[in-house]
Amino acid sequence: MVQLLSAVAAISLTLAATVCAHSTQLLEKRAAHCAALTYNAIAPGQYPVLDCPPFDQDPQVQEWLKLVDMTKVPVYPPSIEGGCPPNNVGVHPDRCWWTCQKCTAPDDVVTCPKTNTWGLTYDDGPSPESIRLYDDLLQHNQKATLFVVGSRVVSYPETLKRAYKEGHHIAIHTWSHTYMTSLSNEQVVAELMWTRKAIFDTIGVTPLYWRPPFGDVDNRIRNIATQLGLKTSIWTQGFDTNDWTVVTGTPYQTIIDKFKTWLTKIPTMETGFIVLQHDVFRQQVDVALNGILPIAYATKGLTMQPIAQCLNDGKPYKEGSGTFQLGSGNNQSNDNNNNNNTNNTGRDGGKSAAVDNTPVTPLIVTGASMVFMIVAAHVL
Numbered sequence: 444m445v446q447l448l449s450a451v452a453a454i455s456l457t458l459a460a461t462v463c464a465h466s467t468q469l470l471e472k473r474a475a476h477c478a479a480l481t482y483n484a485i486a487p488g489q490y491p492v493l494d495c496p497p498f499d500q501d502p503q504v505q506e507w508l509k510l511v512d513m514t515k516v517p518v519y520p521p522s523i524e525g526g527c528p529p530n531n532v533g534v535h536p537d538r539c540w541w542t543c544q545k546c547t548a549p550d551d552v553v554t555c556p557k558t559n560t561w562g563l564t565y566d567d568g569p570s571p572e573s574i575r576l577y578d579d580l581l582q583h584n585q586k587a588t589l590f591v592v593g594s595r596v597v598s599y600p601e602t603l604k605r606a607y608k609e610g611h612h613i614a615i616h617t618w619s620h621t622y623m624t625s626l627s628n629e630q631v632v633a634e635l636m637w638t639r640k641a642i643f644d645t646i647g648v649t650p651l652y653w654r655p656p657f658g659d660v661d662n663r664i665r666n667i668a669t670q671l672g673l674k675t676s677i678w679t680q681g682f683d684t685n686d687w688t689v690v691t692g693t694p695y696q697t698i699i700d701k702f703k704t705w706l707t708k709i710p711t712m713e714t715g716f717i718v719l720q721h722d723v724f725r726q727q728v729d730v731a732l733n734g735i736l737p738i739a740y741a742t743k744g745l746t747m748q749p750i751a752q753c754l755n756d757g758k759p760y761k762e763g764s765g766t767f768q769l770g771s772g773n774n775q776s777n778d779n780n781n782n783n784n785t786n787n788t789g790r791d792g793g794k795s796a797a798v799d800n801t802p803v804t805p806l807i808v809t810g811a812s813m814v815f816m817i818v819a820a821h822v823l
């Protein structure tokens with residue numbers, strides 16, 4: 444299955460590179476593709492259709508809905524793929540919609556408190572490209588927060604196992620990477636909980652942090668996530684690397700030059716910051732490995748940490764710390780340590796992981812769905 448998915452991903456990468464100029468149309472096609480599916484209840488041991496919002500009438504989802512008191516959820520009309528009305532006409536001031544109002548709520552995780560501290564995050568994995576990133580992070584004893592997509596967890600469970608085994612902070616990035624404000628309350632629950640289940644089935648812990656794709660969150664979505672025990676995490680305003688644009692032709696140097704401007708700004712800030720990066724495409728990982736990370740590692744006084752580390756949260760999972768350790772995985776503070784992990788040979792995406800995976804059986808995997816997912820990932 445992994446080989447098949449890898450082949451599909453390779454084909455999809457080629458296709459996506461040629462069609463991203465029409466990403467909006469493709470997102471619409473994905474919506475049509477998903478809407479046209481005939482949904483059935485999901486049997487035990489199976490997962491929803493990859494890269495489509497899960498069927499909200501499924502008995503499992505109905506069970507999860509009992510965890511949320513819908514009478515407490517603010518009522519706002521679902522958006523159309525996260526789009527904003529002209530001049531935000533009709534958007535309630537109390538909605539606190541990040542996409543359209545650039546509003547963050549008091550409980551949103553948007554920054555690291557300490558100065559010169561970088562919340563290192565990568566979104567949209569695990570993917571075949573994640574492996575090179577993990578190799579580099581391991582060599583530098585550097586940990587990160589990984590916001591993973593449920594559909595990719597099912598596709599690449601061994602890769603996630605490796606990330607977890609190596610102490611990265613694993614967090615939720617929804618099942619189908621859809622604009623969350625475009626979904627019904629029931630679909631939002633399904634997106635978050637299926638991803639949570641896929642992660643738990645794979646590595647045995649329940650993440651307490653999640654990031655909305657595209658940052659598309661409002662107080663309706665926040666309320667549901669909070670009732671499910673999840674901390675909404677975005678990134679610091681202005682610290683989006685825009686690394687997704689390299690796939691559509693932006694030169695690597697443009698991204699790196701933008702990053703370099705931050706280095707002069709960071710020492711003057713009153714807090715640290717959280718950066719948005721991705722590890723789903725080869726080009727994105729290239730930018731990280733050949734540009735951003737080497738410079739960051741070499742920058743004196745700059746500390747990169749997973750979000751849970753910078754928030755001093757030693758228990759980023761419902762079950763506690765898992766493999767995550769406060770105080771580890773901080774490249775700056777570990778420069779003088781004898782890193783005994785450097786004989787890593789993990790080019791196989793983590794086949795050395797200690798435990799076998801719970802059987803996973805996606806109902807359907809299509810090249811089209813991968814293309815849609817990948818294009819969606821490009822939009823932000």
Ligand SMILES: [Zn+2]
Nearest residue numbers: 566567656657
């Ligand atoms: Zn994403």
